[in-house]
Amino acid sequence: MAQAEAREHGLHGHAAPAQAVGHAEGQQxxxxxxxxxxxxxxxxxxxxxxxxxxxxxxxxxxxxxxxxxxxxxxxxxxxxxxxxxERLALAYAILVPPLLILVFVWIMVLESDYTELTRVLSFGMGP
The missing domain is CATH 1.10.287 (Helix Hairpins)
Structure with missing residues (x-):
């Protein structure tokens, strides 16, 4: 059984190094x-x-x-x-899209004033 596992991991009957056996430690x-x-x-x-x-x-x-x-x-x-x-590319891939969404929301806010103005001028103030 142990030899089959060793072959799966490419060890071919050699003793497994200590690093391969233990779990990799995360950044502390x-x-x-x-x-x-x-x-x-x-x-x-x-x-x-x-x-x-x-x-x-x-x-x-x-x-x-x-x-x-x-x-x-x-x-x-x-x-x-x-x-x-994290790497800078990963940070950009995660952070840039929400920032662009905020820019587009800001553009929509600016556009909403224009849209309201044109509706008021076109349709009147209401009853």
Whole structure:
């Protein structure tokens, strides 16, 4: 049985090296890094909740909410999903499409004002 397994792995009856037998160890990061990130996530969440507490309204409210949201998502993706340690090509493949979607959403927001204006001018203000 052991010889059949050795042949499957290309060892041909030789003793398996210690590295092939054991499981590959993943990249280890210090616990301090995770604690610092959790701290920053707590601070950013407190900032996000303080927007409602102080009753901010309008563009300031939504700008701050989106800023806090993007910062928290960036920290989570970079550290907990290990994107900070990936190859640059993989990071671009994962990060560029959502950024392009945000650009297209911004273009749609700008276009919506024009569309509303043309509808009001064409169809009137209503009853």
């Amino acid at each position: 990061h210090p616990i301090r890094l995770y604690l610092v990130v959790w701290g920053w996530l707590f601070v950013l969440s407190a900032g996000s909740y303080s927007i409602d507490y102080f009753g901010l309204q309008g563009y300031l409210r939504w700008g701050l909410i989106l800023t806090f949201m993007m910062l928290k998502a960036g920290l989570i993706v970079a550290v907990f999903m290990h994107m900070a340690w």
